[in-house]
Amino acid sequence: MSTESLHNRRERLAARLRGVIAGPHVLSSDEELKPYECDGLSAYQVVPLLVVLPGSIEEVQAALRICHEEETVVVARGAGTGLSGGALPHAEGVLLSLARLNRILAIDPDNCCARVQPGVRNLAISEAAKPHGLYYAPDPSSQIACSIGGNVAENAGGVHCLKYGLTVNNLLAVEVVTIEGERVTFGGGGLDGPGLDLLALVTGSEGMLGVVVEVTVKLLPIPQRAQVAMAAFDDVETAGQAVADLIAAGILPAGLEMMDNPSLRAAEDFVHAGYPTDAAAILLCEVDGGNEEVSEDIAKVRQRLLDSGADEVRTASDDSERARFWAGRKAAFPAVGRISPDYYCMDGTIPRKHLPRVLREIARYSDESGLRVANVFHAGDGNLHPLILYDANNPGELELAEEVGGRILELCVEVGGTITGEHGVGMEKINQMCAQFPPEELQLFHDLKAVFDPGTLLNPGKAIPTLNRCAEFGAMHVKAGDLRFPHLERF
Amino acid sequence: MTDHDIGTELAERVRDAAAARQPLRLVGRNSKAFYGHAVDGETLELAGHRGIVRYEPTELVLTARAGTPVSEIEAALAANGQMLPFEPPSFDGEASIGGAVAAGLGGPRRPWGGAPRDLLLGITLLDGRGRILRFGGEVMKNVAGYDVSRLMAGALGTLGVLLEVSLKVLPAPAVEESLVLTLNHEHALARVRELARQPAPLSGACHVDGRLYLRLSGNAASVEAWRTQIGGDGGNEADIWRDLRDHRLPFFASQQPLWRLGLPPATPRLACEQSVATDWAGAQRWVHSDCSGSEIRTEVAKSGGHAILFRHGNDETPVFHPLDAVRQRLHIGLKQVFDPAGILNPGRQYASI
Numbered sequence: 074m075s076t077e078s079l080h081n082r083r084e085r086l087a088a089r090l091r092g093v094i095a096g097p098h099v100l101s102s103d104e105e106l107k108p109y110e111c112d113g114l115s116a117y118q119v120v121p122l123l124v125v126l127p128g129s130i131e132e133v134q135a136a137l138r139i140c141h142e143e144e145t146v147v148v149a150r151g152a153g154t155g156l157s158g159g160a161l162p163h164a165e166g167v168l169l170s171l172a173r174l175n176r177i178l179a180i181d182p183d184n185c186c187a188r189v190q191p192g193v194r195n196l197a198i199s200e201a202a203k204p205h206g207l208y209y210a211p212d213p214s215s216q217i218a219c220s221i222g223g224n225v226a227e228n229a230g231g232v233h234c235l236k237y238g239l240t241v242n243n244l245l246a247v248e249v250v251t252i253e254g255e256r257v258t259f260g261g262g263g264l265d266g267p268g269l270d271l272l273a274l275v276t277g278s279e280g281m282l283g284v285v286v287e288v289t290v291k292l293l294p295i296p297q298r299a300q301v302a303m304a305a306f307d308d309v310e311t312a313g314q315a316v317a318d319l320i321a322a323g324i325l326p327a328g329l330e331m332m333d334n335p336s337l338r339a340a341e342d343f344v345h346a347g348y349p350t351d352a353a354a355i356l357l358c359e360v361d362g363g364n365e366e367v368s369e370d371i372a373k374v375r376q377r378l379l380d381s382g383a384d385e386v387r388t389a390s391d392d393s394e395r396a397r398f399w400a401g402r403k404a405a406f407p408a409v410g411r412i413s414p415d416y417y418c419m420d421g422t423i424p425r426k427h428l429p430r431v432l433r434e435i436a437r438y439s440d441e442s443g444l445r446v447a448n449v450f451h452a453g454d455g456n457l458h459p460l461i462l463y464d465a466n467n468p469g470e471l472e473l474a475e476e477v478g479g480r481i482l483e484l485c486v487e488v489g490g491t492i493t494g495e496h497g498v499g500m501e502k503i504n505q506m507c508a509q510f511p512p513e514e515l516q517l518f519h520d521l522k523a524v525f526d527p528g529t530l531l532n533p534g535k536a537i538p539t540l541n542r543c544a545e546f547g548a549m550h551v552k553a554g555d556l557r558f559p560h561l562e563r564f
Numbered sequence: 565m566t567d568h569d570i571g572t573e574l575a576e577r578v579r580d581a582a583a584a585r586q587p588l589r590l591v592g593r594n595s596k597a598f599y600g601h602a603v604d605g606e607t608l609e610l611a612g613h614r615g616i617v618r619y620e621p622t623e624l625v626l627t628a629r630a631g632t633p634v635s636e637i638e639a640a641l642a643a644n645g646q647m648l649p650f651e652p653p654s655f656d657g658e659a660s661i662g663g664a665v666a667a668g669l670g671g672p673r674r675p676w677g678g679a680p681r682d683l684l685l686g687i688t689l690l691d692g693r694g695r696i697l698r699f700g701g702e703v704m705k706n707v708a709g710y711d712v713s714r715l716m717a718g719a720l721g722t723l724g725v726l727l728e729v730s731l732k733v734l735p736a737p738a739v740e741e742s743l744v745l746t747l748n749h750e751h752a753l754a755r756v757r758e759l760a761r762q763p764a765p766l767s768g769a770c771h772v773d774g775r776l777y778l779r780l781s782g783n784a785a786s787v788e789a790w791r792t793q794i795g796g797d798g799g800n801e802a803d804i805w806r807d808l809r810d811h812r813l814p815f816f817a818s819q820q821p822l823w824r825l826g827l828p829p830a831t832p833r834l835a836c837e838q839s840v841a842t843d844w845a846g847a848q849r850w851v852h853s854d855c856s857g858s859e860i861r862t863e864v865a866k867s868g869g870h871a872i873l874f875r876h877g878n879d880e881t882p883v884f885h886p887l888d889a890v891r892q893r894l895h896i897g898l899k900q901v902f903d904p905a906g907i908l909n910p911g912r913q914y915a916s917i
Binding site: 181182183184185186205206207227228230234235238239241242251255256257259261262263264265266267268269270271273274276277278282294295296297317318320321323324325362363364365366368369370422423424425426451453454455456489490491492493494495496497498502506509510513514517518520521522523524525536537 | 620621622623624625645668674675678679681682691695697698699701702703704705706707708709710711712714715717718719723734735736738757760761762763764765782783784785786788789790826827828829830831844847848867868869870872884885886887888890891894895897898900901902913914
């Protein structure tokens with residue numbers, strides 16, 4: 074970095090970028106930059122050097138070429154709903170917002186796909202495809218706001234992943250602009266592309282390898298019908314076992330969600346979903362498909378849940394009740410937000426069989442720290458979202474929440490799981506990456522990034538910690554299966 | 565054969581080969597030896613590294629050593645009412661699970677059940693330096709770090725030796741039925757595209773020899789309802805899917821070059837598709853053609869697809885569709901990262917890697 078002052082650098086770079094970005098879309102004043110200081114993880118805030126909002130792929134290319142020449146860091150941003158600080162700006166870098174690239178370019182019902190720009194909202198794709206009887210399956214809870222470009226960068230999930238997969242399973246192609254400003258397409262018009270699967274590599278790469286400028290997604294036929302059953306349990310372990318029993322019975326639910334008592338009570342108070350507030354946990358199990366299929370499956374689900382010890386099983390009597398059952402789950406995060414000034418959302422994934430043990434440990438951390446924890450669980454795919462409740466106005470509480478969160482994530486790794494199922498590492502979980510991966514794998518990740526971005530200009534400092542950072546953090550790689558509590562029963 | 569872990573020996577072999585810059589030809593159970601360019605190197609036998617390491621049906625995940633026969637895995641899954649959704653081909657031999665993932669090929673169920681890359685959750689990888697590395701895991705959702713696991717699916721062993729793979733498995737359908745409709749290519753394609761837009765429980769759709777074959781999978785009520793709606797003849801056509809998957813239909817008996825076109829499924833029949841067996845509801849076409857390789861590739865690329873000279877090629881025509889300059893550079897860069905000595909299956913996919 075030169076000795077040029079930050080102010081001069083900002084002005085000079087802004088002038089250059091204004092030469093290639095038409096209109097008032099290079100932001101450089103403090104009041105313009107301030108709204109971009111964080112994404113959905115507001116605990117971290119950095120005001121960027123500049124914000125640019127290109128209106129075409131050519132403008133993205135031109136902006137990246139300038140940043141490349143100027144050796145300036147670039148952080149790409151979609152809708153800014155990310156929960157791990159992946160789009161946290163860099164103080165000396167350009168924040169590249171893709172928000173203006175928000176057109177649906179084509180809905181192709183014959184080939185069951187849609188070609189869209191990265192700033193298109195997730196839900197807008199399904200809305201546009203609906204007249205053709207098609208939809209886009211991945212549905213992160215933020216789907217009314219989050220953009221498809223961000224979904225690709227984070228490999229976003231949702232509540233239907235067990236049956237329909239993650240973003241990576243629902244993409245046909247992405248067009249990316251490299252840091253050098255070149256356009257390149259990964260994937261293809263069919264079900265695969267030539268050569269190495271760079272489409273899979275770039276999905277979930279958190280803006281570290283290239284900037285996504287166009288996405289071709291797979292569309293699926295809208296199921297004729299969906300039906301949901303809600304089961305109440307008087308303890309969490311029984312609920313966990315019920316999930317295993319459903320899977321063992323050969324049922325592949327479209328959605329299978331668990332909420333523990335604190336989270337279901339918060340949701341019930343907020344949206345009046347009809348949840349039994351005295352239950353220790355509830356399960357929501359949705360099946361979808363053809364009319365006949367759903368009738369048969371939901372009867373089977375109901376019986377299984379009762380056999381597995383549910384106190385009560387209710388199937389939604391109509392679409393509005395079904396919507397209400399789901400509304401509680403989809404509003405779980407904001408509902409918890411109402412009962413606590415702040416909360417910290419974790420995103421570990423565990424082999425489901427370890428759920429009882431992980432929940433017991435989380436309860437222990439909660440007791441020890443004095444911070445309440447509410448658990449929301451994508452039970453079908455093992456993705457656990459403990460919400461740690463804290464008050465940032467109390468000195469030290471954020472740090473305490475982060476510490477509890479870190480312990481939870483390390484526990485997830487210890488039982489053979491992962492620190493992030495769908496939210497990404499970003500800035501937030503960068504230290505826990507040291508627990509997830511040994512140094513050799515981490516170094517390989519850095520080498521792999523260098524193939525795409527030799528100057529380390531794309532979103533540096535996120536997702537993959539430096540080996541020095543891991544040494545400072547003091548976390549050792551936790552080898553999955555090499556448990557810290559060998560006396561505990563495992564099966 | 566009993567289960568056996570020879571990962572340490574394999575790592576030593578690779579380390580020695582890297583030091584000596586000795587190219588290695590990776591061989592699982594050799595069922596796909598014809599696929600890709602010939603590799604001139606010492607054989608690295610992987611069939612001895614075998615055995616199912618972990619399988620818990622209620623977790624829907626199975627982890628196996630690379631040399632494990634697919635048939636052994638499928639038997640273990642079937643005993644628990646589960647399956648590998650990508651229906652890997654074994655051709656004339658017996659496929660290993662490592663080879664199935666490394667080749668990245670999916671059978672007739674692929675458009676609905678996914679490809680190996682879609683089901684691959686984690687790997688243990690032996691890289692070109694002889695280091696044993698782990699990526700991904702045994703959970704359905706995992707976005708920690710770059711997705712190196714999926715990068716290995718279809719890489720044909722050019723970036724590393726798969727030692728273990730963890731795969732998502734699914735419940736097998738309660739009922740499976742096949743239907744046959746006599747339709748020409750154009751009408752068959754139109755019919756399939758129409759069905760693909762409806763929530764029909766399709767798990768196979770191919771057109772061979774003037775007939776459209778459809779496979780329905782699901783619970784009994786659903787399959788029955790759609791069978792009635794679609795019409796056509798029922799009957800015992802279950803073998804068609806296995807024969808198509810393993811290239812045992814008469815169409816595949818020809819010794820002419822066999823092209824595999826990957827296309828947007830609704831693409832009308834191309835001029836180069838002189839003799840064609842269509843699978844994947846139109847997205848995968850097996851073609852015998854008098855057109856030259858470059859004619860075929862130009863036409864296919866114009867339609868947004870790519871062409872592989874799957875079998876019976878000559879030395880002059882590259883097997884895999886050529887890459888543009890940017891992708892070529894990235895391929896070379898990735899090879900450098902994973903296999904700096906260039907010893908793992910060099911040239912099997914592209915001359916440059």
